[in-house]
Structures are given as C-alpha cells and as structure tokens.
C-alpha cells in the first residue's frame with residue numbers, strides 16, 4: 001500500500017503502549033493518520049501518536065478520551081479496540097499450568113470482563129455517534145483464536161474475547177447502512193509481546209511477530225475497504241505478497257460463528 005493512504009484520517013488505538021498497540025500506532029501514523037494512543041500507561045518514547053491516558057473499563061474515561069481526540073485532531077474516523085489484560089495478571093506460568101476457577105477471585109473475573117469485553121463496547125459507544133453522523137467509520141476489534149475462547153484453564157480471558165467476537169458480528173449488522181464497518185483482526189496464535197510472559201516457556205523466535213497485525217488493520221482502515229464489514233481476519237494468514245484486495249479475499253471469514261447450529265424457533 002503506498003504511503004499516505006490514511007492522510008486526513010484520525011484513529012484511536014487502545015492498548016497503545018503494548019506490543020501490538022505500538023506497532024499499530026506506528027503503522028497508522030506511517031500511512032498519514034493522526035493517532036490518539038490510549039492506554040493506562042504511557043507508551044515508550046518515540047512510538048508515535050498522541051498519548052491520551054484512558055482506562056477503557058471506565059465509560060467516562062472513554063468519553064473523555066474521545067472528546068480529547070476530537071479537540072486535538074478535529075475529527076475521528078477509525079477505532080481500533082486492541083487493549084486487553086492477559087492471564088499473566090493472574091499467574092505468569094499459566095501457559096504451562098492452566099488457571100483453575102479457584103484461582104480467579106470474583107473481583108478478578110469482573111476486571112477481565114470490564115477491560116477485555118466491556119472496554120471495547122465502551123469505546124464503540126463513545127465513538128459511534130460521531131462516526132454515524134459523518135457516515136464513515138471503521139471499528140476494528142482485536143480478538144483471539146476460537147481455541148483460546150473455548151479452552152479450559154483460559155478463563156476469564158477466553159470468554160471475554162468471545163463476547164467481543166459476538167459483539168463485532170452484531171455491531172456489523174446493526175451499523176451496516178451507516179457507513180461504519182466493523183471487523184475482527186486477530187494474530188492467529190501467541191505473539192511476541194509482554195502479554196506472553198517469559199514463564200510461558202515458548203521459544204520467543206517461534207512466536208508470531210506483532211507487526212503481522214499492521215497490514216490488515218491499515219488496509220481495513222483505508223478507503224479501499226469501504227463496505228467491507230462483519231469479517232474476521234487471522235493476521236498471520238494475510239499474504240502481504242499479494243495485492244491487498246486478493247490478500248483480503250483469501251483471508252476473510254465471517255466474524256463470530258454464523259451458520260452453526262439449527263435455526264432458532266421463531267414464534
């Protein structure tokens with residue numbers, strides 16, 4: 001994609017101080033976007049964007065961040081819901097020894113749901129009025145592999161991400177006629193970021209590099225992706241050697257899990 005494809009656009013990236021967030025901020029800035037970098041902690045110096053301290057678990061903090069973005073940049077077009085807490089917050093060797101229900105306090109369960117699930121809804125709720133009014137918007141939700149959502153020993157992280165996956169499919173449908181698209185991007189496996197603690201015991205060189213997330217996120221943010229909505233992209237499967245339209249077509253699946261199960265009994 002030639003540089004400058006996002007010039008004139010303003011983006012919000014949550015979790016901007018994290019491994020994937022920093023890459024996304026840099027990639028969006030490199031394409032000419034102005035970027036508000038939201039996080040509870042300050043991103044490393046030089047990672048780009050305007051740092052806006054925000055706790056996405058707190059709706060009023062999200063509203064404030066959106067207002068600050070609009071006043072700093074005079075617009076808003078793209079929301080990347082990327083922030084999350086990982087299971088290292090409960091126990092750093094959780095990849096080797098799965099977390100049990102007894103280890104999860106009710107407060108910890110709530111915190112994961114508040115950040116990893118409600119956080120994306122809070123940000124969407126705080127941005128949607130502006131995006132709909134201008135009849136152009138991008139919402140890109142970062143989820144995880146279905147295996148992680150369903151896996152034993154991966155609570156509360158997995159079920160919270162399943163909520164975001166389902167919410168993405170529902171919002172894509174709800175916002176369909178409004179010019180606002182909603183898509184899911186996920187890495188496709190463990191990534192070499194602080195969310196995967198050293199105690200995981202993985203060979204770091206075998207982990208997915210965070211930069212794979214940038215290509216689909218930037219393309220979905222661009223005008224080339226007008227009307228592309230309700231999809232799910234495994235970033236590690238996006239073939240960057242192809243022209244973006246072809247890479248997108250091959251990588252695309254529907255967000256969530258439509259088409260499974262028997263039809264609902266309608267009254």
Ligand SMILES: NC(=O)c1ccc[n+]([C@@H]2O[C@H](COP(=O)([O-])OP(=O)(O)OC[C@H]3O[C@@H](n4cnc5c(N)ncnc54)[C@H](O)[C@@H]3O)[C@@H](O)[C@H]2O)c1
Pocket residue numbers: 014015016017018019020021038039040041054055056057081082083084085086115119142143144145186187188189190191192193194195196
């Ligand atoms: N790393 C992986 O293996 C992996 C795999 C699949 C999906 N993901 C997803 O990718 C996204 C980015 O993860 P990462 O690997 O860069 O993790 P990371 O831990 O490096 O970054 C997460 C960032 O989110 C921020 N954050 C946490 N709570 C917040 C809050 N309440 N408000 C605002 N910001 C908050 C953290 O401060 C941190 O900077 C997450 O949604 C994660 O679930 C990661």
